[in-house]
Amino acid sequence: MATLDGFPASFYGEPGVLGILANGISAFIVLLQNFNTAHTGKAPVGVENILAGVHLILIGGLSQLVAGLLSFRKYDHLSATSFIGYAALWGSYGATRIYFGALDDTPSAAMNNLSTDIISNTSSNATTEIPVCYLCLSVSESAIAGLVPYILLSFLLAFCSATVNYIMPFVFGAITATLVFEAVALVASDWARVVSGILELLILIFAIYGSAALLVKGLTQRLVLKGFGTPLFNVLLLGTTNSTNAQSIGQEKKKNTKYAEPMALGFFCDTIASFIFAFYSFGYMKSFGLGSAWVSIIIAAQLLSSYYALLRQDCYYTTKFGLHATYWLIKTWDEFVLSALVVEDVRVVSGREAMVGDWFFVAAGLVLCVGSLNTDVLELIHNMLFVLLTVATIPQIPLHGYYIFFGIACSLFTAVSLYGTFTRLINTIAEKSLIPVGPQPISTDQLKKALSCNRSKEGDQVLPQTDRASDALFYLSNGVAALSALHTSLSNTNPAFLHLTVPWVLIAGAIIQAYVSRLQVMEGGRFGSVISSIYVVVWATWTWFRFAGDLLQFSTDATYAFTAGAIAFLVINGFLILIAAYRNLVLLCLTVVMEVVLVCFLLSTLQRLPYQLEMAMLALVSIICIYGFLASLVNCIFSQRLLPMGPPLIKEKMKQDSAPELPCPVANSQVTSGLMKIAKLLEEGGVCGVPTDTVYALAASCKNPQAIEKIYNIKDRPAEKPICICISNVEQLVAAKPPFSPLLWEFMRNVYPGGISCIVSKGDWLFRLGVGPAYDRVGTKESIMIRVPDHTVTGHLCDITGPIAITSANPSGEPDSTHHTMVINRLGHKIQGVLCDGDSNEVVASTIVNCLKIDEGIITIVREGCVPAVKVRQIFDRVKSTMV
Numbered sequence: 027m028a029t030l031d032g033f034p035a036s037f038y039g040e041p042g043v044l045g046i047l048a049n050g051i052s053a054f055i056v057l058l059q060n061f062n063t064a065h066t067g068k069a070p071v072g073v074e075n076i077l078a079g080v081h082l083i084l085i086g087g088l089s090q091l092v093a094g095l096l097s098f099r100k101y102d103h104l105s106a107t108s109f110i111g112y113a114a115l116w117g118s119y120g121a122t123r124i125y126f127g128a129l130d131d132t133p134s135a136a137m138n139n140l141s142t143d144i145i146s147n148t149s150s151n152a153t154t155e156i157p158v159c160y161l162c163l164s165v166s167e168s169a170i171a172g173l174v175p176y177i178l179l180s181f182l183l184a185f186c187s188a189t190v191n192y193i194m195p196f197v198f199g200a201i202t203a204t205l206v207f208e209a210v211a212l213v214a215s216d217w218a219r220v221v222s223g224i225l226e227l228l229i230l231i232f233a234i235y236g237s238a239a240l241l242v243k244g245l246t247q248r249l250v251l252k253g254f255g256t257p258l259f260n261v262l263l264l265g266t267t268n269s270t271n272a273q274s275i276g277q278e279k280k281k282n283t284k285y286a287e288p289m290a291l292g293f294f295c296d297t298i299a300s301f302i303f304a305f306y307s308f309g310y311m312k313s314f315g316l317g318s319a320w321v322s323i324i325i326a327a328q329l330l331s332s333y334y335a336l337l338r339q340d341c342y343y344t345t346k347f348g349l350h351a352t353y354w355l356i357k358t359w360d361e362f363v364l365s366a367l368v369v370e371d372v373r374v375v376s377g378r379e380a381m382v383g384d385w386f387f388v389a390a391g392l393v394l395c396v397g398s399l400n401t402d403v404l405e406l407i408h409n410m411l412f413v414l415l416t417v418a419t420i421p422q423i424p425l426h427g428y429y430i431f432f433g434i435a436c437s438l439f440t441a442v443s444l445y446g447t448f449t450r451l452i453n454t455i456a457e458k459s460l461i462p463v464g465p466q467p468i469s470t471d472q473l474k475k476a477l478s479c480n481r482s483k484e485g486d487q488v489l490p491q492t493d494r495a496s497d498a499l500f501y502l503s504n505g506v507a508a509l510s511a512l513h514t515s516l517s518n519t520n521p522a523f524l525h526l527t528v529p530w531v532l533i534a535g536a537i538i539q540a541y542v543s544r545l546q547v548m549e550g551g552r553f554g555s556v557i558s559s560i561y562v563v564v565w566a567t568w569t570w571f572r573f574a575g576d577l578l579q580f581s582t583d584a585t586y587a588f589t590a591g592a593i594a595f596l597v598i599n600g601f602l603i604l605i606a607a608y609r610n611l612v613l614l615c616l617t618v619v620m621e622v623v624l625v626c627f628l629l630s631t632l633q634r635l636p637y638q639l640e641m642a643m644l645a646l647v648s649i650i651c652i653y654g655f656l657a658s659l660v661n662c663i664f665s666q667r668l669l670p671m672g673p674p675l676i677k678e679k680m681k682q683d684s685a686p687e688l689p690c691p692v693a694n695s696q697v698t699s700g701l702m703k704i705a706k707l708l709e710e711g712g713v714c715g716v717p718t719d720t721v722y723a724l725a726a727s728c729k730n731p732q733a734i735e736k737i738y739n740i741k742d743r744p745a746e747k748p749i750c751i752c753i754s755n756v757e758q759l760v761a762a763k764p765p766f767s768p769l770l771w772e773f774m775r776n777v778y779p780g781g782i783s784c785i786v787s788k789g790d791w792l793f794r795l796g797v798g799p800a801y802d803r804v805g806t807k808e809s810i811m812i813r814v815p816d817h818t819v820t821g822h823l824c825d826i827t828g829p830i831a832i833t834s835a836n837p838s839g840e841p842d843s844t845h846h847t848m849v850i851n852r853l854g855h856k857i858q859g860v861l862c863d864g865d866s867n868e869v870v871a872s873t874i875v876n877c878l879k880i881d882e883g884i885i886t887i888v889r890e891g892c893v894p895a896v897k898v899r900q901i902f903d904r905v906k907s908t909m910v
Contacts, residue, residue, distance in 0.1 A: 040243065042237075045097070046193075046233045046240070048085055048112075049229060055082055057230070059074075060222055061220075074127065079119075079123030079126075081120070082117070087114075087120060090110075094109030095330075100744060101285070103288070103451070105194075106286050107288075107290045107451065108183045108187070111294050112180075114295075125316055167312070171302045173212075175444075179444070180202040184201075184202055186448070189257050189452070193236040193253035196228075196232045204229060207219075236254075238251060240254065264456075264460045286454075288343065289454075290446075290447050290451045291330070292328055293444075293450055295331065295350075298320070298324040299350075299358075303354075313365045314365045318358045318361070321355075322358060325354050331343070332346075332347035336496065339840070341495035341659065342397050342401070345397075346394055348499045348541070353412075355529075356383075356506075358529075359528075383506055383507075383513070390655060392413055393655055400664075402467075403463065404445070411435070411438050415436065449463050474668060478669075494549040494662075496545035497654070498659040499541075500658075503534050503542055504535065505648045505651030507536075507565045508623075508648045512645065513530070528569055531568065531569045532569040535569070536562050536565050540559075540562050543558040543562060560595075560602060563595075571588045571627075585631055586631075592628035593628065596624050603617045607676040608675075610672050612650060612671045612672055613654070615650050616647065623644060657671050689854035691707070691858070693862065695862060701819065701822060710858075717817060717861060719780070719781055719816040719820070720868040720871050720891065720892050721834055721866045721869070722844070722849050723832040723835050724853070725830045725831070726832075729799055729827075731800045731802070731803045741836070742838050750804065750813055751831055752813040752824060755814060758824075762792070762794040762795035763791055770880050773902060776904075777901060779815055780893065781868065781872045781892040782875055784875050785809050785877055786809065786877050787808065788801075795829055796828040823861070835852075844869050846862040868892040870891050872893070873890055873892060873898060874888040875887060875888065876888050885899075
């Protein structure tokens with residue numbers, strides 16, 4: 027047992043130590059520059075700024091990013107959102123410092139030294155004198171545009187963290203004030219830098235104390251230094267709980283996973299990106315050079331929110347944030363090309379009129395509106411404003427009104443995204459709807475009925491394993507790339523502005539699709555990411571030849587090399603057609619049409635391209651992709667084939683062999699020998715799947731602490747999540763003589779046996795109960811959760827083995843197992859046996875009730891499971907009245 031003494035300490039591991047320290051050290055770096063500037067009267071230049079920027083990116087950016095990723099694994103959505111958001115902030119501010127250093131002078135001096143050539147200013151209605159070196163313009167304005175939304179969001183983070191503890195609000199609050207004076211210092215005198223430096227010193231002090239408190243907590247397993255565990259105010263003070271049952275308005279419960287909710291992070295990123303674009307559209311930034319760096323960094327964070335949504339099996343937010351990230355990234359580099367490249371032909375500005383790819387975003391935004399009908403009003407409004415954003419950038423809008431329209435749309439989108447960030451944070455902290463988001467617009471049943479185009483038996487079936495949550499993003503990336511590639515065919519007579527299309531095709535078809543390929547590998551489909559990975563190379567090569575070729579003027583030998591590559595693509599795509607034939611008809615049509623598109627690519631390398639054929643094929647690819655996007659998203663949201671994707675052309679023949687060998691021993695719960703077999707395996711230190719009165723559970727004997735430790739590895743369960751114990755009846759507790767109050771005894775007798783788990787105080791009585799060897803492996807340091815299932819088989823098993831440690835029999839982050847075959851298929855190769863009992867009685871786990879303050883007349887519903895919270899409180903009120 028001495029070798030395992032360190033195990034309980036892992037319950038209290040805190041990635042917040044790294045995150046808070048990263049903020050403190052980053053603030054200290056900026057502090058040194060500010061004080062040096064105020065003391066010498068000269069701002070840092072050249073290598074000083076570059077080194078400071080690199081340190082900010084490495085420490086405040088990458089280090090804090092790691093803390094945010096680890097926080098998602100700890101179910102800590104507030105810390106995860108905060109650390110990843112601040113990682114983007116310090117990374118962007120580091121890029122700004124590097125930009126300053128690259129100018130080798132202060133922005134204002136650089137502005138004065140620039141030559142001024144006359145060229146049209148695309149971000150204003152008038153024609154003004156603008157320096158040719160656009161990358162050197164508006165550095166201060168760009169930094170201010172990035173800092174202002176971070177100020178607003180940092181204030182929200184400080185406010186939300188006050189409902190959790192009272193150290194993080196001071197850290198985040200000091201960051202908020204610092205950002206205000208950093209923004210002022212960009213346009214004012216040294217006094218703002220001095221004030222900012224003082225506030226940055228406070229950040230460092232708070233960060234040191236906060237990280238020390240978390241570190242000591244992890245080492246001692248208790249709160250030695252104050253600050254964590256006690257909030258400044260109760261989150262419930264923000265509003266009244268919504269008494270309306272979620273199911274009464276058609277909303278389904280979210281799946282429990284091992285990751286925190288990433289929705290707030292996605293809204294956070296939308297707020298930053300849209301604000302910077304609004305700032306630029308209204309003419310406050312003359313160039314989008316530095317702004318492109320700020321937006322690109324925050325969009326990387328938004329892709330993380332999409333990634334973690336996928337890990338939570340949430341295809342709606344996976345698709346939504348992936349779509350938004352694609353849109354913002356493309357628009358960012360589109361504006362960068364317009365404002366940064368020195369082009370003598372002013373017709374480059376009018377080249378926007380030939381851009382057709384944005385229409386795909388309009389259609390995709392409408393599809394998201396349909397998907398949000400299954401969520402809440404806030405989501406629907408947010409998606410409708412995103413549609414307004416995409417409409418604001420369609421090529422038919424006259425250029426003189428484009429930026430005003432787009433700026434207004436971005437402003438509205440910013441406001442709703444900011445509210446969405448706040449509501450998602452607060453409501454997930456409280457685990458209930460405190461801040462209104464509106465009801466579900468249309469009930470789930472009505473929506474499914476309206477969307478279902480397949481009235482056959484196939485429409486009622488769950489999705490096959492070939493369908494994946496990332497499929498919608500796959501169709502999105504190819505659709506945007508294909509429709510944008512029409513630009514070359516529509517404007518082949520005017521190559522001066524072909525490089526405007528580079529961001530559209532390259533980012534959507536290659537960069538975002540590379541991200542999609544990664545998601546498809548994670549989802550473990552039979553063919554993995556083969557198709558998406560090949561199309562990454564196809565669109566990247568297409569961009570290089572069709573767009574860059576006109577600028578680089580390839581030689582004849584280089585053109586022949588592309589010809590050979592096009593032939594190779596044709597052959598490879600033939601194999602992709604075969605793979606698609608195993609999937610569905612929509613994907614098969616896409617790969618077949620792509621074969622014709624590749625033929626056009628081959629002809630273009632030979633200077634024999636019929637542009638009409640290419641335009642028709644690219645348009646057809648886009649049409650297929652928009653339907654695939656819609657069908658994949660809708661089907662994934664409802665886990666049913668509501669919109670047909672078509673059957674696979676090639677169906678695999680099922681092997682008619684004998685039943686496969688099971689990965690672990692199984693036993694029949696209806697015979698005594700089966701029960702004794704599992705009991706023996708538990709006594710020998712094994713981990714077994716057993717039925718309960720709710721869902722199937724993994725069980726380990728409390729006589730074998732090592733077996734309990736195995737459960738964490740088997741499930742990939744976060745170490746900080748404690749495991750409860752299961753006993754056969756309340757009389758076992760009575761025999762152990764725990765110091766429970768009469769009220770607690772009476773409450774437990776009313777809820778046991780049943781689908782309720784009670785959290786009570788730990789004590790020496792657990793040794794008398796038979797938990798002795800596993801005392802440090804179950805529960806937390808101060809409390810233990812007890813289950814008395816209303817299940818005869820489980821009760822008999824506990825009578826044979828004594829108390830057992832149990833947790834749901836599913837890999838962490840996946841739905842509960844409701845049949846013994848699910849346990850065998852998922853975990854059979856990792857456990858020592860399964861007690862087979864058929865279908866479980868419930869589809870969700872038990873309701874967890876915190877009884878630590880029951881003597882004060884207070885119980886807390888930690889998790890609502892098979893027993894409704896209302897019923898638990900009714901039982902408690904009845905027991906209290908009886909005791910009185």
